[in-house]
Amino acid sequence: MHDLHVVDLSRLQFALTALYHYLFVPLTLGLSFLLAAMETVYVTTGKEIYREITQFWSKLFLINFALGVATGLTMEFEFGTNWSFYSSFVGDIFGAPLAIEGLMAFFMEATFVGLMTFGWARLRPGQHLAVTYLVALGSNLSALWILIANSFMQMPHGAHFNPATMRMELSSFTDLIFSPDAQAKFVHTSIAGYVTAAVFVAGVSAWYLLKRRHMDLARRSFRMAVLFGVLATAGVITLGDALGFVGAQAQPTKLAAMEGLWKTEQAPMPFNLIAFPSQQEQANHGAIQVPYVLSLLVTHSLTGAVPGIDQLEQRATARIRDGIPAVTALQALSAKPGDADALAQFQAHEQDLGYGFLVQRYAPDVSKATGAQIATAARDAIPQVAPVFWSFRVMVVLGLAMLAYFVLAVIYTMRNRVERKRWFLRLAVWMIPVPFLANEAGWLVAELGRQPWTVYGVLPTWMSASTHSVGYMVFSLAGFAALYTTFIVVEMYLMVRTIRRGPDEHAGTASNDTLLADRMAGYAEG
Amino acid sequence: MELYAILQCAWWLLLGVLLLGLAVMVGMDMGVGSILRYVGRTDAERRVALNIVGPHWDGNQVWFVLGGGAVFAAFPLIYATAFSGFYVVMLLLLWSMILRPLGFEYRSKLSSAAWRNVWDWALLVSGLVPMVVFGAAIGNLFHGVPFHFSWNLTSTYTGSFLGLFNPFAILCGLLSLSLSVFMGAVTVMNGATDVIHERARTLARAGAALAIVLFAAGGFWVHGMTGYVRVAGPGAGVAQTPLQQQVMLGAGAWLANFHAHPLLWALPGVGFAGMLLGLAVAGARRSHLAWWLGALAWLGVLGTAGAALFPFLLPSSSVPAQSLTVWNASSSRLTLTWMLGFTAVFVPLVIWYTSWAFYVMRGKVSAADVVANEHAY
Numbered sequence: 085m086h087d088l089h090v091v092d093l094s095r096l097q098f099a100l101t102a103l104y105h106y107l108f109v110p111l112t113l114g115l116s117f118l119l120a121a122m123e124t125v126y127v128t129t130g131k132e133i134y135r136e137i138t139q140f141w142s143k144l145f146l147i148n149f150a151l152g153v154a155t156g157l158t159m160e161f162e163f164g165t166n167w168s169f170y171s172s173f174v175g176d177i178f179g180a181p182l183a184i185e186g187l188m189a190f191f192m193e194a195t196f197v198g199l200m201t202f203g204w205a206r207l208r209p210g211q212h213l214a215v216t217y218l219v220a221l222g223s224n225l226s227a228l229w230i231l232i233a234n235s236f237m238q239m240p241h242g243a244h245f246n247p248a249t250m251r252m253e254l255s256s257f258t259d260l261i262f263s264p265d266a267q268a269k270f271v272h273t274s275i276a277g278y279v280t281a282a283v284f285v286a287g288v289s290a291w292y293l294l295k296r297r298h299m300d301l302a303r304r305s306f307r308m309a310v311l312f313g314v315l316a317t318a319g320v321i322t323l324g325d326a327l328g329f330v331g332a333q334a335q336p337t338k339l340a341a342m343e344g345l346w347k348t349e350q351a352p353m354p355f356n357l358i359a360f361p362s363q364q365e366q367a368n369h370g371a372i373q374v375p376y377v378l379s380l381l382v383t384h385s386l387t388g389a390v391p392g393i394d395q396l397e398q399r400a401t402a403r404i405r406d407g408i409p410a411v412t413a414l415q416a417l418s419a420k421p422g423d424a425d426a427l428a429q430f431q432a433h434e435q436d437l438g439y440g441f442l443v444q445r446y447a448p449d450v451s452k453a454t455g456a457q458i459a460t461a462a463r464d465a466i467p468q469v470a471p472v473f474w475s476f477r478v479m480v481v482l483g484l485a486m487l488a489y490f491v492l493a494v495i496y497t498m499r500n501r502v503e504r505k506r507w508f509l510r511l512a513v514w515m516i517p518v519p520f521l522a523n524e525a526g527w528l529v530a531e532l533g534r535q536p537w538t539v540y541g542v543l544p545t546w547m548s549a550s551t552h553s554v555g556y557m558v559f560s561l562a563g564f565a566a567l568y569t570t571f572i573v574v575e576m577y578l579m580v581r582t583i584r585r586g587p588d589e590h591a592g593t594a595s596n597d598t599l600l601a602d603r604m605a606g607y608a609e610g
Numbered sequence: 611m612e613l614y615a616i617l618q619c620a621w622w623l624l625l626g627v628l629l630l631g632l633a634v635m636v637g638m639d640m641g642v643g644s645i646l647r648y649v650g651r652t653d654a655e656r657r658v659a660l661n662i663v664g665p666h667w668d669g670n671q672v673w674f675v676l677g678g679g680a681v682f683a684a685f686p687l688i689y690a691t692a693f694s695g696f697y698v699v700m701l702l703l704l705w706s707m708i709l710r711p712l713g714f715e716y717r718s719k720l721s722s723a724a725w726r727n728v729w730d731w732a733l734l735v736s737g738l739v740p741m742v743v744f745g746a747a748i749g750n751l752f753h754g755v756p757f758h759f760s761w762n763l764t765s766t767y768t769g770s771f772l773g774l775f776n777p778f779a780i781l782c783g784l785l786s787l788s789l790s791v792f793m794g795a796v797t798v799m800n801g802a803t804d805v806i807h808e809r810a811r812t813l814a815r816a817g818a819a820l821a822i823v824l825f826a827a828g829g830f831w832v833h834g835m836t837g838y839v840r841v842a843g844p845g846a847g848v849a850q851t852p853l854q855q856q857v858m859l860g861a862g863a864w865l866a867n868f869h870a871h872p873l874l875w876a877l878p879g880v881g882f883a884g885m886l887l888g889l890a891v892a893g894a895r896r897s898h899l900a901w902w903l904g905a906l907a908w909l910g911v912l913g914t915a916g917a918a919l920f921p922f923l924l925p926s927s928s929v930p931a932q933s934l935t936v937w938n939a940s941s942s943r944l945t946l947t948w949m950l951g952f953t954a955v956f957v958p959l960v961i962w963y964t965s966w967a968f969y970v971m972r973g974k975v976s977a978a979d980v981v982a983n984e985h986a987y
Binding site for chain 1: 854
């Protein structure tokens with residue numbers, strides 16, 4: 085039997101390590117393509133400054149990349165170490181995209197990143213450019229396979245339960261990889277990475293412009309980043325909308341939590357701009373609503389309605405009642421494999437097996453589950469509303485803020501006014517943390533909104549965890565906390581230091597005004 | 611033979627290939643980490659050693675990631691049971707391994723001697739600990755591990771952390787470490803000259819000599835060890851759970867496959883040949899050939915272990931009947947088929963571009979090169 089403290093601690097550990105890993109991944113996704121774009125300009129125009137630009141940003145890329153790789157190892161381990169039932173129950177499906185990620189994407193990224201770093205003197209410019217593109221392609225393909233795996237958890241496609249092996253098994257590989265959730269989420273997430281890189285490059289460049297250092301490099305980098313950023317931000321928002329549209333059908337409970345939708349209402353439905361949802365009272369406090377907007381956003385029409393939490397709980401209750409015979413049939417099949425009666429009973433209730441597991445948390449012998457236990461389990465079927473509601477709003481507001489910032493940046497750049505707008509350059513520096521926060525908020529919406537399931541509607545979170553002791557979990561949490569805190573301090577220190585030092589000017593290729601400005605900045609600083 | 615059974619056997623072999631890739635490619639880099647402080651006495655010398663594997667360690671590490679991913683995809687019950695059962699050991703392995711990317715990438719960013727010294731220790735730990743754990747994990751398979759399943763296949767591990775470090779497991783861990791030291795040392799020999807080359811040569815010979823002794827001792831040990839035998843239950847190619855078989859224990863049972871198929875004795879033969887010739891060839895400074903002989907030694911060692919255990923993957927010492935085998939722990943036919951397709955296309959591709967990367971970066975690394983290249987580690 086599962087110790088529920090261990091489940092909570094396992095969730096905490098997974099969330100912390102995944103959120104931490106996800107600080108580094110988006111920058112890798114985006115910066116790898118920005119590097120490829122910069123180097124393309126170098127190879128096609130032959131201007132040395134672009135080689136210098138590429139090499140400078142690749143230094144920062146590598147500092148970030150190392151920690152992304154290191155913390156990615158944790159993710160590879162953690163399914164097995166902490167979510168062992170999850171791993172054996174859906175490993176037949178979920179393991180495949182993870183293995184293919186290694187085979188097709190990570191090998192490419194990791195092998196060529198070595199050549200990208202060490203190969204400048206040994207490769208012809210065209211060859212090196214190809215290597216840089218392969219790094220970008222590898223990292224983005226890696227995201228694709230990870231998100232295909234994640235989409236299976238969000239919207240299980242192409243799988244069925246096999247009573248002979250007591251686990252979920254693949255029924256269609258193409259259904260798995262062409263899941264609509266995977267498509268929308270991959271584009272949304274990878275482009276969010278491009279936004280992250282654009283804000284980062286623009287912010288660091290703005291800092292140089294403010295300090296009047298490395299002006300040529302900073303000006304050109306800023307321009308490329310801004311162009312990249314405005315397109316990417318528009319893309320993220322469009323795809324975010326598409327993802328919401330897909331998700332609304334696949335996970336009505338997540339949608340209801342995102343919108344704080346306790347009661348089912350008639351279309352056209354109002355949108356809660358701000359509200360303070362209370363799980364206990366099943367109501368919002370201090371809601372500020374905008375009429376019509378929810379129907380428009382979610383169903384792309386004025387007549388579409390969305391089920392509220394009251395209705396979703398009723399549906400869950402019915403499905404739990406139907407899932408109970410599925411669980412009892414499975415227990416019979418485990419004791420006596422191939423039993424015809426049990427198999428027939430199982431097949432009649434198979435689609436609600438996961439809901440049967442949901443009540444097993446309260447009634448280990450599900451056949452004796454009481455009405456009260458079923459009601460509690462049905463209430464569990466709704467995620468915690470407030471964190472999902474607020475994470476969603478934080479993500480959207482930050483996304484819109486970045487769009488406004490990039491539009492303004494494009495206008496100023498086109499009018500050649502950026503360097504005179506010192507307030508805007510300062511703003512650009514302060515924008516650097518914004519995409520990182522938005523990315524984290526997005527992860528929270530997707531994963532907290534999926535609760536109480538690890539695989540939506542199929543496998544509850546409470547069953548998925550490994551059967552460890554609390555002591556083991558405290559040990560591992562403490563270890564991760566100590567290591568990861570040290571790592572981030574070291575990483576931030578090296579990042580800031582490398583940025584402060586700026587590009588290597590000893591190559592003798594920098595323009596004179598940059599060198600002069602540099603020297604002056606050097607004197608000014610002491 | 612049923613197609614599913616063929617797929618299961620194919621994936622058992624492929625798992626061996628991937629573990630071999632892990633042992634050879636990751637083992638070589640970890641060996642360099644383990645011997646870094648010895649082959650390099652000065653900072654410049656250590657940087658030479660680091661930059662020999664510098665362009666490749668990240669790509670090589672993917673063999674490890676892929677090994678984990680392939681176990682997950684092809685034998686999910688093994689991945690789930692072993693990773694959660696070996697929790698503390700897995701965390702030590704993980705924590706030591708995640709120091710490595712940072713060690714390579716961050717070590718030479720600052721010139722402070724204390725900073726570099728800390729990272730040199732980190733690289734040593736992250737080279738040594740994972741190789742010992744890798745070997746010890748394989749060693750534990752021979753004794754079996756205490757775990758059992760509930761009706762729905764929730765696994766529970768009932769052993770202790772220290773129980774995983776029994777004498778035979780430690781022997782296997784040391785064998786794995788010596789082979790990795792050998793591979794790391796011949797890699798350093800291949801890329802370095804003069805004093806670094808000479809120190810690496812000493813270590814390569816020590817690594818090979820120790821490996822020969824440990825491999826022989828391990829063989830005698832297994833000879834008298836209690837092994838596992840499947841006596842009843844659904845066979846190959848039948849969808850099943852680990853709750854449906856009967857398993858007996860028998861002294862010397864791990865040699866049953868060798869008695870049934872004497873050709874298998876070639877595997878330990880290959881292992882010894884790789885080590886003995888590797889010892890001689892490294893002594894003769896033919897480092898490139900010595901590297902290939904080291905890979906051959908790994909093939910022999912892992913092949914011997916796999917052949918002895920087959921069809922067992924993870925025997926249960928507390929409930930032997932619930933031992934995990936190739937037949938009851940594998941993925942479904944469809945998953946194995948798709949994965950085989952991807953592997954058949956991508957593993958040759960990976961080997962091809964990895965070889966190209968080594969070809970591009972071929973030649974000796976000198977202290978002057980390291981200082982001149984601002985991208986060097």
